[in-house]
Amino acid sequence: MSLSLFKQCKQYNVPLLQCPSFLFVVMGLINITSIFTVFFIAQRYTEEPELVVGIVIGVSLVIFIISYVIVGTFTQLAETNRMKTEFLNIVSHQILTPLTSEKWLVNLLLGQKLGALNNEQKEYLELLKSSNTKSVQLVNALLNVSRIESNKMVFEKKPIDLKQLAQEVVSDEKPAIEASKIFLQILDQTNGKNQVIGDAMKIKLVAQNFISNAIKYTKENGQIMVILKGDGGFLKFSVIDNGVGIPSEEKPFIFQKFFRSSNVMRFQTLGSGLGLYVSKYIIDMLGGKIGFESEENKGSDFWFTLPIAKL
Numbered sequence: 001m002s003l004s005l006f007k008q009c010k011q012y013n014v015p016l017l018q019c020p021s022f023l024f025v026v027m028g029l030i031n032i033t034s035i036f037t038v039f040f041i042a043q044r045y046t047e048e049p050e051l052v053v054g055i056v057i058g059v060s061l062v063i064f065i066i067s068y069v070i071v072g073t074f075t076q077l078a079e080t081n082r083m084k085t086e087f088l089n090i091v092s093h094q095i096l097t098p099l100t101s102e103k104w105l106v107n108l109l110l111g112q113k114l115g116a117l118n119n120e121q122k123e124y125l126e127l128l129k130s131s132n133t134k135s136v137q138l139v140n141a142l143l144n145v146s147r148i149e150s151n152k153m154v155f156e157k158k159p160i161d162l163k164q165l166a167q168e169v170v171s172d173e174k175p176a177i178e179a180s181k182i183f184l185q186i187l188d189q190t191n192g193k194n195q196v197i198g199d200a201m202k203i204k205l206v207a208q209n210f211i212s213n214a215i216k217y218t219k220e221n222g223q224i225m226v227i228l229k230g231d232g233g234f235l236k237f238s239v240i241d242n243g244v245g246i247p248s249e250e251k252p253f254i255f256q257k258f259f260r261s262s263n264v265m266r267f268q269t270l271g272s273g274l275g276l277y278v279s280k281y282i283i284d285m286l287g288g289k290i291g292f293e294s295e296e297n298k299g300s301d302f303w304f305t306l307p308i309a310k311l
């Protein structure tokens with residue numbers, strides 16, 4: 001374990017003498033040695049208590065200096081983290097502006113208001129539009145990470161119709177569903193109680209993430225079911241697919257930032273590993289639960305719950 005702690009310091013570029021885990025071990029060794037030394041000296045030189053007091057003061061001083069270095073390193077790491085979050089925020093905003101103008105221009109051209117387009121031109125512009133959408137999604141995911149890390153994500157709490165939201169997401173994803181020849185259906189088992197309390201935009205982001213993942217990680221002719229059902233005072237939203245699933249040894253890492261499982265990386269290069277990290281934060285903040293069941297090569301069931309709105 002200590003070896004992996006030192007490796008961590010190497011990863012973060014912290015010199016060994018400032019490495020908190022290393023210093024912690026040194027501190028422990030000094031403590032143990034000093035306890036024995038004081039014990040032996042106190043036994044041998046009972047007539048010289050000043051010597052024992054001197055040793056205790058000396059050891060305390062060394063421990064104080066080491067603690068000072070550890071606090072300094074933590075402060076430095078916290079400052080680096082703050083700078084990274086700020087950097088992410090600035091860069092993402094700077095990239096988002098030209099991407100938004102690009103989207104506007106492509107839509108203008110595709111709308112043929114500046115002149116008729118032939119099929120080849122339309123096809124290229126559609127490709128440009130789709131890569132623009134992917135870039136905007138990635139930059140927005142990075143912006144969300146920076147908002148989460150700086151505690152700046154704000155939440156509304158209003159009644160939301162989860163069924164309507166699911167239908168909207170499915171309709172947005174229609175081109176991808178059709179392109180992958182996937183059969184997708186929404187099953188409403190709520191008996192009409194499909195309103196939850198939350199933030200519509202953010203819940204939509206989570207639903208979009210679950211549904212687009214199910215499409216991305218399900219090979220052609222797959223089947224996806226979006227199920228809404230009551231669960232105590234909560235509404236459960238599940239997206240069940242018969243796709244590639246998640247290897248069991250990688251399940252503990254699924255909600256970690258930037259994590260992508262090894263089986264999907266082999267066939268699906270597109271992805272940032274940020275969607276589920278952001279989704280978990282959103283659902284946690286809205287007082288719900290998020291989770292999944294999955295089996296490799298069989299499929300996955302990603303779900304979240306949110307409190308039912310009392311109307």
Ligand code: ADP
Pocket residue numbers: 209213214217241243244245246254259260261262264270271272273274275276277299300302
């Ligand atoms: P991304 O999809 O951009 O890689 P996410 O955070 O949305 O990032 O998902 C993280 C990882 O979780 C994915 O890379 C994939 O390995 C796994 N995953 C998520 N949803 C599914 C699913 N429906 N089927 C199989 N694996 C999934």
